[in-house]
Amino acid sequence: MTTHPINSLILELVSTKRLATVTEIEAISSHVAQAPFASYLSHVPQRIRQALDKKSLTVPAKLPSVEWHVLERVYLDEQWSLGTTPVQYVADLRQAILHPQAEIWTYRYYHEPAIAFIAPSHLRNAPKPERFLFVSYNPNFASLTTGYQTHGAAFALGMGCQDLRQHR
Amino acid sequence: MMDLSQYNQETIITFLQSYEGLTQDVVWLSDEWATMTATERHLQQAALMPCWEKRTMLGQLYQAKRLSPAQIEQLQNLDQQLLEHAIAVELVCQLPLAELVRYLLKIGTPLTQQPAPVRIETTMTALAELVNQPQWVAVGA
Numbered sequence: 001m002t003t004h005p006i007n008s009l010i011l012e013l014v015s016t017k018r019l020a021t022v023t024e025i026e027a028i029s030s031h032v033a034q035a036p037f038a039s040y041l042s043h044v045p046q047r048i049r050q051a052l053d054k055k056s057l058t059v060p061a062k063l064p065s066v067e068w069h070v071l072e073r074v075y076l077d078e079q080w081s082l083g084t085t086p087v088q089y090v091a092d093l094r095q096a097i098l099h100p101q102a103e104i105w106t107y108r109y110y111h112e113p114a115i116a117f118i119a120p121s122h123l124r125n126a127p128k129p130e131r132f133l134f135v136s137y138n139p140n141f142a143s144l145t146t147g148y149q150t151h152g153a154a155f156a157l158g159m160g161c162q163d164l165r166q167h168r
Numbered sequence: 169m170m171d172l173s174q175y176n177q178e179t180i181i182t183f184l185q186s187y188e189g190l191t192q193d194v195v196w197l198s199d200e201w202a203t204m205t206a207t208e209r210h211l212q213q214a215a216l217m218p219c220w221e222k223r224t225m226l227g228q229l230y231q232a233k234r235l236s237p238a239q240i241e242q243l244q245n246l247d248q249q250l251l252e253h254a255i256a257v258e259l260v261c262q263l264p265l266a267e268l269v270r271y272l273l274k275i276g277t278p279l280t281q282q283p284a285p286v287r288i289e290t291t292m293t294a295l296a297e298l299v300n301q302p303q304w305v306a307v308g309a
Contacts, residue, residue, distance in 0.1 A: 042208045045215060046196040047189025065211050076189070077218065078182060110213050110262055128179050136214060141207070145214040150221060151170075159220035159271070160213060160261060 006031035007139035013165070014106045014113040014139075020167040025104060028115065032135075033097040037066040037090050038143040044068045051076050066090065069146065078127040079149040093147040095122060096133035103153055104168040107161045114138050114145070118153050132156075172232050180229060183222040184242055190219035191249045198256035213261070227275030244278040251279075251288045258294065265294040266301065 003011075006028055013020055020028065041062050048071055052059055055075065059068070066086045073080045073089065080089060096102060099119035106115050117135045130149035134156045138145045150156040157164055175183075197212055204212070226243055229235050235243065250257060250272075254265045263271070265288065272279070279286060 038211055040207055040211055042211055043200060043204070045189070045193050045212065047186075047193050047219075050192075051185075051189070065215075069215065072215070076182075076186065109217075110210065112210050128182055134217075136217070138210070138214075141210075145211060146217055148218045150218070151225060155221045155224050156217065158224055159217070159263070 003139075004031070004142065007142055010106065010115050010137075010139040011113055013167070014108060014115075014163065017106075017163060017165045019165070020104075020106075025168055029097055029102075029104070029117070032115065032117070032137045032144075033094045035137060036143050037069070037086070037093070037147070038138075038141060038145050039064040039066050041065075042068075045072075048072050048076060065145075073148060077148065079129065080123065081125045081127070089147070090144070092123060092133065093135045093144060095119075096135050096147075102168070103166060105153065105157060105164055105166050107157060107164045109136070109138075109162075110160045111162075112138055113140060116153075116157065118150065118156065121149055123149065170228060172229055172234055175225070175229060175234065177236075180226075180235065180239060183226050183229075184239060184246070186219050186222040187226060187243075187246050190216060190223065191246050191253065193219075194250075194256045194260045195253050197260045198253075201259055216261070224275050227272075227277065230278060231276040240278045244282060247272060247277045247279050248286065251286060254288055254290050254294065258291075264297055265290050266298050 009024060010028060042065050043061060044059050044063050048068055049059060052075060070084060070086050070089045074082060074084050096119040097117045102117045102119035104117055115137050118132050121129060121131060121133045123129055130151055132150050132152055134150040135147040136145050230240065230243060254268060257263050257268055
């Protein structure tokens with residue numbers, strides 16, 4: 001399988017820790033903003049199933065990753081409002097990726113290359129908002145792997161993150 | 169000093185629930201780990217990022233004395249549970265015992281204030297790593 005040139009660029013930035021140029025940053029942001037969220041069929045974490053049980057909601061043992069991410073953001077973290085769909089959730093993440101003030105970081109997360117976008121949160125109706133929206137993209141998977149509201153880069157890019165490099 | 173004023177009691181309860189979910193899910197994930205593909209493992213690890221962030225925030229809130237006595241007790245119990253499952257934490261989060269303890273001490277844990285013993289389940293490998301820390305080698309040299 002051929003790797004998209006922008007994914008190759010992200011892999012190179014992660015491995016060399018080279019600072020991306022302004023043109024490269026624009027190309028990366030544009031590329032990542034079009035990427036899908038991981039839809040890999042995977043186990044719904046126990047914490048989500050138990051929290052939903054308490055609300056008399058049941059889910060299958062496995063769901064596409066994006067679907068249980070939305071459930072966690074809505075019902076556990078209360079960072080997105082009730083009724084948010086995966087499409088709306090991903091649209092919010094894409095808005096954060098394209099935010100002109102978004103911080104952009106490359107890093108390794110448990111040895112997997114990643115790039116993160118941390119933008120001022122535009123979400124107004126969330127019960128428990130934070131200041132920023134965090135979005136992580138994996139160039140090997142060519143997909144977004146997580147997205148949530150965060151207090152800031154120092155808190156989001158903690159456990160499991162290595163070789164951090166801020167590009168903007 | 170960071171501004172913690174936005175975090176009311178309801179939010180702190182949510183943080184504690186998220187941390188409780190983390191302590192339970194590392195055990196559940198370690199049980200399922202062998203059945204998961206590399207892709208699923210990575211996605212599960214990525215999904216734990218906000219849970220770890222909330223534990224870090226709880227450390228800040230604890231150090232700023234923003235937690236009630238009941239919340240401090242709950243945080244202490246959850247930290248104890250996490251240490252008891254250090255083997256699962258190392259498997260799922262690739263965090264050796266020494267790093268886990270270092271993390272908890274750095275961000276703030278009520279365990280440092282309790283006189284009772286701390287129970288830790290660990291491996292000989294992790295203990296060997298602990299005694300091979302440079303400062304210990306220097307003491308024993």
